[in-house]
Amino acid sequence: MSSGPEPHIVIVGAGFGGLEAARNLADAPVRITLIDQRNHHLFQPLLYQVATASLPTSEIAWPIRFLLRGHKNVTTLLGTVTGVDKGHKQVLLDGAPPIAFDTLILATGARHSYFGHDEWEPYAPGVKTLEDATRIRRRILSAFEQAEWETDPERRAEWLTFVIIGAGPTGVELAGTIAELAHDTLRGDFRNFDTRSARVILVEAGPRILAGFTEDLSAYAERALNGLGVEVRLGQPVSECRADGIMLGGEFLPARTILWAAGVAASPAAEWLGAAADRAGRVRVEPDLSAPGEPAIFVIGDTAFVAGADGKPVPGIAPAAKQQGRYVAGLIKARLRGKPAPPPFGYRNAGNLATIGKRAAIVDFGWIKLRGRLAWWIWGIAHIFFLIGLRNRLAVALNWLWIYVSGHRSARLITQREPGGSQDAR
Amino acid sequence: MSSGPEPHIVIVGAGFGGLEAARNLADAPVRITLIDQRNHHLFQPLLYQVATASLPTSEIAWPIRFLLRGHKNVTTLLGTVTGVDKGHKQVLLDGAPPIAFDTLILATGARHSYFGHDEWEPYAPGVKTLEDATRIRRRILSAFEQAEWETDPERRAEWLTFVIIGAGPTGVELAGTIAELAHDTLRGDFRNFDTRSARVILVEAGPRILAGFTEDLSAYAERALNGLGVEVRLGQPVSECRADGIMLGGEFLPARTILWAAGVAASPAAEWLGAAADRAGRVRVEPDLSAPGEPAIFVIGDTAFVAGADGKPVPGIAPAAKQQGRYVAGLIKARLRGKPAPPPFGYRNAGNLATIGKRAAIVDFGWIKLRGRLAWWIWGIAHIFFLIGLRNRLAVALNWLWIYVSGHRSARLITQREPGGSQDAR
Numbered sequence: 116m117s118s119g120p121e122p123h124i125v126i127v128g129a130g131f132g133g134l135e136a137a138r139n140l141a142d143a144p145v146r147i148t149l150i151d152q153r154n155h156h157l158f159q160p161l162l163y164q165v166a167t168a169s170l171p172t173s174e175i176a177w178p179i180r181f182l183l184r185g186h187k188n189v190t191t192l193l194g195t196v197t198g199v200d201k202g203h204k205q206v207l208l209d210g211a212p213p214i215a216f217d218t219l220i221l222a223t224g225a226r227h228s229y230f231g232h233d234e235w236e237p238y239a240p241g242v243k244t245l246e247d248a249t250r251i252r253r254r255i256l257s258a259f260e261q262a263e264w265e266t267d268p269e270r271r272a273e274w275l276t277f278v279i280i281g282a283g284p285t286g287v288e289l290a291g292t293i294a295e296l297a298h299d300t301l302r303g304d305f306r307n308f309d310t311r312s313a314r315v316i317l318v319e320a321g322p323r324i325l326a327g328f329t330e331d332l333s334a335y336a337e338r339a340l341n342g343l344g345v346e347v348r349l350g351q352p353v354s355e356c357r358a359d360g361i362m363l364g365g366e367f368l369p370a371r372t373i374l375w376a377a378g379v380a381a382s383p384a385a386e387w388l389g390a391a392a393d394r395a396g397r398v399r400v401e402p403d404l405s406a407p408g409e410p411a412i413f414v415i416g417d418t419a420f421v422a423g424a425d426g427k428p429v430p431g432i433a434p435a436a437k438q439q440g441r442y443v444a445g446l447i448k449a450r451l452r453g454k455p456a457p458p459p460f461g462y463r464n465a466g467n468l469a470t471i472g473k474r475a476a477i478v479d480f481g482w483i484k485l486r487g488r489l490a491w492w493i494w495g496i497a498h499i500f501f502l503i504g505l506r507n508r509l510a511v512a513l514n515w516l517w518i519y520v521s522g523h524r525s526a527r528l529i530t531q532r533e534p535g536g537s538q539d540a541r
Numbered sequence: 542m543s544s545g546p547e548p549h550i551v552i553v554g555a556g557f558g559g560l561e562a563a564r565n566l567a568d569a570p571v572r573i574t575l576i577d578q579r580n581h582h583l584f585q586p587l588l589y590q591v592a593t594a595s596l597p598t599s600e601i602a603w604p605i606r607f608l609l610r611g612h613k614n615v616t617t618l619l620g621t622v623t624g625v626d627k628g629h630k631q632v633l634l635d636g637a638p639p640i641a642f643d644t645l646i647l648a649t650g651a652r653h654s655y656f657g658h659d660e661w662e663p664y665a666p667g668v669k670t671l672e673d674a675t676r677i678r679r680r681i682l683s684a685f686e687q688a689e690w691e692t693d694p695e696r697r698a699e700w701l702t703f704v705i706i707g708a709g710p711t712g713v714e715l716a717g718t719i720a721e722l723a724h725d726t727l728r729g730d731f732r733n734f735d736t737r738s739a740r741v742i743l744v745e746a747g748p749r750i751l752a753g754f755t756e757d758l759s760a761y762a763e764r765a766l767n768g769l770g771v772e773v774r775l776g777q778p779v780s781e782c783r784a785d786g787i788m789l790g791g792e793f794l795p796a797r798t799i800l801w802a803a804g805v806a807a808s809p810a811a812e813w814l815g816a817a818a819d820r821a822g823r824v825r826v827e828p829d830l831s832a833p834g835e836p837a838i839f840v841i842g843d844t845a846f847v848a849g850a851d852g853k854p855v856p857g858i859a860p861a862a863k864q865q866g867r868y869v870a871g872l873i874k875a876r877l878r879g880k881p882a883p884p885p886f887g888y889r890n891a892g893n894l895a896t897i898g899k900r901a902a903i904v905d906f907g908w909i910k911l912r913g914r915l916a917w918w919i920w921g922i923a924h925i926f927f928l929i930g931l932r933n934r935l936a937v938a939l940n941w942l943w944i945y946v947s948g949h950r951s952a953r954l955i956t957q958r959e960p961g962g963s964q965d966a967r
Contacts, residue, residue: 153955154686154954154955155953155954155955171598171599171600172597172598172954172956173597173951173952173953173954174597174951176954178682178730178953178954180730181730181949181953184729184730187732189732190689190732190733191689191730191732192686192689192690193683193689193955194690211690245954245956246956246957249956256580256604257619260580260618263616263617263618263619264618264620264637303610304604304606304607304617305606306613306615306616306617307616506939506943506947506951507951509939510936510939510951513932513935513936513939517932521932523607523932525599525600525932525933525936526599527580527581527599527607528580528581528598528599528602528604528671529579529580529581529619530598530671530672530675531672531675531957
């Protein structure tokens, strides 16, 4: 934190966007400070596999400072940013002095949104962090444990009903994998009931699942889910979440495990900047991804709202965040060299993928659409390719091979009991 | 939980002893109920490697019901036993009706003992469960993160001082691995200090480390630890543990990370039975491992005290617990068949192993003593052999190979913040 002659660039958040910006600035004559609340970069596209006991936590997470150890102009700090002082060009921190910047990149991501019903969160957790994922894993596995104790058939059925709210890629992936857990992985492990009697219900307020895909691909995905035993309920929003079930279309659906995959809300970056935001709280950035009226502050990834070349909003997915991180790094380097500013940010759609269990997937590259087993292999190879480092690629490939061949999942751990909760503390 | 004509055997605890008993009874005409507080069997000999970021949690833990899925006469229940009603032959549970038994096997293990100073626990956690291990991992990694923020050299040195209390195998293994973390794995990841300036101090009240080994092996181990940069302090007990250091021989030693590997106390099985216990709380069992005056109740593993054939107490290690589980299963089967009781339990010493970092170990098989690299390979191969299942053997071998070749450790995750603690919540 010593001051030097080089411009000081502060990046907040080491997700896909922030990390990419740091890496692309590492060869520039700048000092970089990267601040994150966590010590690890997380490969969020596979987080649902931690939540469903398929992968251990460490295979999709990397220490941020390890990823940047070769870049000597990057200092990584574990800390919580609480605001931005635009006037003094400082980032404010919890429990530490402010840090001054010449240029700031906010890449602070998003959390789940309960559409004004934050009181639902304890009953319907979402999956954004490693802790979220181990919490959901604990809930799913504990529900089966509770069912083994239960002698009343009706109450056992409640423990064996799993509701996933929201049928985007994460909801579909969760539903498919929980169905496989119940019908395949856990079969034979219990004595007092048949795990195949478990119900997995995917609830979606819209008219179809995977609305980001074409109608025929989403129809295929629905059939594939049905084939795994997942019940899909479309066209009705959930009007209440409770510990023992949900209200859906005026009817009560008893279920002891409810998972939330319905909506996201941006981090408070817009509040920090006093900037205009869209409905999801994202900062409405300029075409060069700077905050309105703040050429030295950029906002990228899930916490930014920007329209692509086609006028549609850039989606909140990893490739988009990475492209933005790269774009901003290039823009800053051009400025440093006194070169003209690059053209406005344009999003290149690299393809849209979703997987349904361990046999099927859908892939939409624009120029070609695929579904079924081949799509699943493309999905799997693409995800292994985008993991960082040979070791994790090997480890994840070994895990998937094991699940594929044996059906067994290795990470079936109930850890860290719920604070004060009796649900799984018997 | 339906009643049947076969005798009902209840086993409490699925550690090495309880699991071995269940497996060896699985072919007998009995119903078995195995109750554990956790859903997983833990390979405790490698738990320190989770605590030091070398292995992910799931590679040394297996779902208990998965291990016993092939044994249809075994029902596994996740639950907490609170006592034993000897008169009614029932096990009492938290939040569930009592469970009746014909024969009971208590294999409930041990926790750390602070020798009457339980108030030290928050400052000096021990490592017995997966949660303990991830807590210690979080503390160790967070201390380095704090040092990166610290500008005052004295306070930075406090964050970079690691004290391990107790120089048995676990203490030695923790100290050696933390030294390797600081001097090798983390080197180059920080910008504001050199991780090699970290101090690792192993404190032992007795006159030498690894007192269970011969004097020349323990002298070798001490030299090997010194070679890794560990300071060994012998002959003085710790008289106080605080958040910022320990009192040792009337002197205050500042340190922000203190780990406890000094003593164990048996589970409350002796209290449940109202039975005589030794100083560590272990039930003084009969030569056939039954509780005094209770031929239908057996106590095995770390929660039992019994002398071996040589008059010395059977040690609290995995092979001893497994031998006891097997012995009790055999005794119960002999009873069922109306055969004479087997001779009293005799402990076979299968060898004594301890490792110092990733290059050296000591091995004492009685007939041969080894040290150095060859001993390390024997230690590594033995531990992989005793892991359960091909998948985990492959995964652990892959991890160790990676650490051995690259020096990098993959499980460097800070997860689950301390409740209310500010230490690592910046």
